[in-house]
Amino acid sequence: MKSLVDHLSQYAAYHRDPRNIASHFIGIPLIVVAVTVLLSRPEWPLAGLWLSPAVLVALASAGFYLRLERRLGGVMTVLLGLSVWLGHVLAQQSTFVWLASGVAMFVMGWAIQFVGHYYEGRKPAFVDDVTGLIVGPLFVVAELAFLLGWRHDLKEQIEARAGGVRLRQKNAAT
Structure with missing residues (x-):
């Protein structure tokens, strides 16, 4: 099994533009919540709790x-639980509210997400490796930790493999 650094470094290689990373702070949480919303039906009672496909995936x-x-x-x-x-x-809620939301x-x-990847100039990571779909939310949490000044060791290991965050340089011919 790949390590945390392996997964995050591979994902980070597709996300070095700060505008792309910023877009992921909005896009990925929306997608995660959307998936849990859509997988929350049907629900089955189990020992006074509720069980749904969303619970199983989470x-x-x-x-x-x-x-x-x-x-x-x-x-x-914790974030998945929320x-x-x-x-x-x-x-x-009504089927309309549930499905529409x-x-x-x-x-x-x-x-x-796709606007962010426009700035990046690179396709999303999951196109080359489907595990990018599960690593994406973890990447956002790790990037938040880095912004808060936490996990310097992890950030250094990732940047040693994927490079630092930088604005994409425009080609002189464009």
């Missing part, structure tokens, strides 16, 4: 993140 994702690292995995688990809770709340967030999230 549990599997949390397991993946926790296997990579406990600290970031713990943050991801997303599942919001999905549950929206799944209790999920689809709208999904479409807006991806539109924002």
Whole structure:
């Protein structure tokens, strides 16, 4: 299994433009919440709780993140729990509200992602490796940690492999 640094470095290589990274701070959370909203139906009662496809996917994702690292995995688990809770709340609404909110967030999230990749001048990471879909949310949490001045060791390891964050230089011919 790839390490945390392996996954984040591979993903970071597609995300070195700060405008692209900024777009991911909006787009990825929208997509994650949208997926949990859309997977929150059907729901089945289980021991006084509710179980849905969203809960199962969140549990599997949390397991993946926790296997990579406990600290970031713990943050991801909490964020996934909040997303599942919001999905549950929206799944209790009318079918129109549930579906419209999920689809709208999904479409807006991806539109924002593609704008970011326009600035990057590079396709999204998941096009070359589907694991980019699960690593993306972790990348956002790691980048937030870096912005807050945390995890210098991790940032240095990633930048040693993927390079530093920089604005894309325009080609003189364009």
